[in-house]
Amino acid sequence: MDGGGETGVRSPVFGYDAAMSEPGQNRPLRVGVVGAGRMGRRHGHIMRQWPQRFEVAGVCDRYEPAAQELAHELDLPPRRAFADLEAMLDAPGEGPGAGDGRRLDAVVVCTVHDEHARDVIAAAQRGLHVLVEKPMATNMADCRAMVAAAEEAGVVLMVGQNQRYKANYRAVKRLIDSGELGAIRAARVESNGGGKRGGESRTWVRDARRAGGGVVISLATHRIDLMRWFVGEPSRVMAVCRSTQPRFLHGAED
Numbered sequence: 001m002d003g004g005g006e007t008g009v010r011s012p013v014f015g016y017d018a019a020m021s022e023p024g025q026n027r028p029l030r031v032g033v034v035g036a037g038r039m040g041r042r043h044g045h046i047m048r049q050w051p052q053r054f055e056v057a058g059v060c061d062r063y064e065p066a067a068q069e070l071a072h073e074l075d076l077p078p079r080r081a082f083a084d085l086e087a088m089l090d091a092p093g094e095g096p097g098a099g100d101g102r103r104l105d106a107v108v109v110c111t112v113h114d115e116h117a118r119d120v121i122a123a124a125q126r127g128l129h130v131l132v133e134k135p136m137a138t139n140m141a142d143c144r145a146m147v148a149a150a151e152e153a154g155v156v157l158m159v160g161q162n163q164r165y166k167a168n169y170r171a172v173k174r175l176i177d178s179g180e181l182g183a184i185r186a187a188r189v190e191s192n193g194g195g196k197r198g199g200e201s202r203t204w205v206r207d208a209r210r211a212g213g214g215v216v217i218s219l220a221t222h223r224i225d226l227m228r229w230f231v232g233e234p235s236r237v238m239a240v241c242r243s244t245q246p247r248f249l250h251g252a253e254d
Helices: 016-020 038-048 064-073 085-090 113-124 140-153 167-178 215-231
Strands: 029-034 054-060 106-109 129-132 157-159
Touching (some): 038 054, 038 064, 167 215
Parallel strands (some): 029 054, 106 129, 129 157
16 A cells, blocks of 8 residues: 555555546545545545546545534535535435545545554444555554455555655655765755644644554655665664653644
């Protein structure tokens, strides 16, 4: 389920090419957005820019007003906003893309990190392709359960590790692979998660019980994935973590 390299890379639109290769499927993917927060909004609005590939067919958020607000922004009728995930996954299809009887084809999961496994597995068990925001989950057991559910259902599961698709990083990868930079002896990356967003002083993303950790799992996952791609898998890992700001809760490192 990895992003891959220059060869065998999966489409950045969560296996769109693989999904669209199914016999008789020559229409946009009908996608449900799970989580109407910042990332859910971004995914929803970006898909609206590619109508030949995507039809946003539903929005789900446990806080129903948020689901209704995003559905309105995406020009969906109120009945396509849901507070219950299973209700959205099982809702009858509507609109031009539902003429073949399909409800949804795929979901984008943008919920709190500790809810990823639950949401991904529920979608996979219904035969839906899944793009889940990073991090994949908060522990390895959940990650393995998500992979097992996708494999058993024969659906595409992709984690939103999107950095490998960026032109600047792909250029760096080509330089490294060509040998032009010589042997790579050291690599360093930085991720800073200490700033505030939207004036909030305390959010779930700074609570290790919900996010699975702090800046490493929430932000540095992108940089770690890039380093694996650039220079290969690590043979040994050492970590020193600490929290210096009181708004990082329950051991979340800053």
